[in-house]
Amino acid sequence: MSTMRDDESILKQEGNMRKVSTKKEVNKGAWTADEDRILAEAIAIHGAKKWKTIAAKSGLNRCGKSCRLRWLNYLRPNIKRGNISDQEEDLILRLHKLLGNRWSLIAGRLPGRTDNEIKNYWNSHLSKKIKQQKEKQSSTIGSTRKSSRSDQKISNVVQNKQEGTAKKEGDDHSNSTNNFDVDEFFDFSNEEPLNLEWINKFLQVDEGYN
DNA sequence: AAGTCTCTCAACCGCCCATTT
DNA sequence: CAAATGGGCGGTTGAGAGACT
CATH class of the missing domain: 1.10.10.60 (Homeodomain-like)
Incomplete structure (x- = not known):
């Protein structure tokens, strides 16, 4: 080749x-x-x-x-240059929890951002942030377990989702992805206030995903 | 001021998958 | 149907800039 x-x-x-x-x-x-x-x-x-x-x-x-x-x-036209906003960062974090390192998919939800940019941003900023957070959490483990509830939920869902996609789209979706409850997953009502408009768009665009 | 370290990000690599021949 | 080809993607590298000593 x-x-x-x-x-x-x-x-x-x-x-x-x-x-x-x-x-x-x-x-x-x-x-x-x-x-x-x-x-x-x-x-x-x-x-x-x-x-x-x-x-x-x-x-x-x-x-x-x-x-x-x-x-x-x-x-390419419409490329957004400059800093990643807090909202974009939040979206990246959430999408990464859901999708893993599927940068092009994540980038698809962030108009004007490229997969390369998001990947770079993740590697240079967010991965460190997360690492720090985890260290922080592990040092205070036991004191508060409540905050990790949604994380637990997400990781379960992600695991299910990944198992499902690993089998290849179009294959048997009846097992793991059946456990994917979109409504439950996107219920962030207990978390910090955010503009949740993107979720609606996400669900609209993502109809074909399952 | 000079040398070293760290960070950022553009670009390349290698693999995989879809399409074409 | 198999092989060849092309495009897409995630991982990785390394140059350059800025921070630090």
């Missing part, structure tokens, strides 16, 4: 992964403003789908994958 694995390994050995390569092959590393412009023009002509065609016809010395990534994570 790949035409560049050998070259890549050579570059790796040379410690040159992100530098401009020496052999006549695809460009790697940071994109220039010129490349961005050329890519945007090519996509305007060919559409954002046939990445290999785009890569070839644009004259960019890039592989299709690289073009796709650049478009999706940076050039």
Whole structure:
């Protein structure tokens, strides 16, 4: 499939992964403003789908994958730049509990955010936060068990959900996912006040999930 | 001021799945 | 039906910037 694995390994050995390569092959590393412009023009002509065609016809010395990534994570219109709001963060946390590391699915619920951005945000901010919280919790364990009730509920549901999806969609859904009570799961009425509007949207969009 | 450490995030890698031949 | 190909996704890397000593 790949035409560049050998070259890549050579570059790796040379410690040159992100530098401009020496052999006549695809460009790697940071994109220039010129490349961005050329890519945007090519996509305007060919559409954002046939990445290999785009890569070839644009004259960019890039592989299709690289073009796709650049478009999706940076050039695509309606990309939201800047800090993740508290509400977005909360949504990410909840969706991550539900979906796990399925960043593209999570990103799908956050308009203007990319899976890469969310993944990065999780790895650099939220995972630490959670770790700290867990440490905090374990140090005060026994004193208050009430606060973990919803977490317990969520982890049960997530476990069920994951078991279900691991079996492949379309397969037997009668076992594990039968236990998934959407109403119960999305009952956050005992938790801190939040705008719950997203939940309705989530449920609407997610009808096809089960 | 200089060196080192830490964090962030763009980009690449490798695998998997869907589609095409 | 099998093999080849292309696209999508999550994991990982590493350059650059800022913080710290």
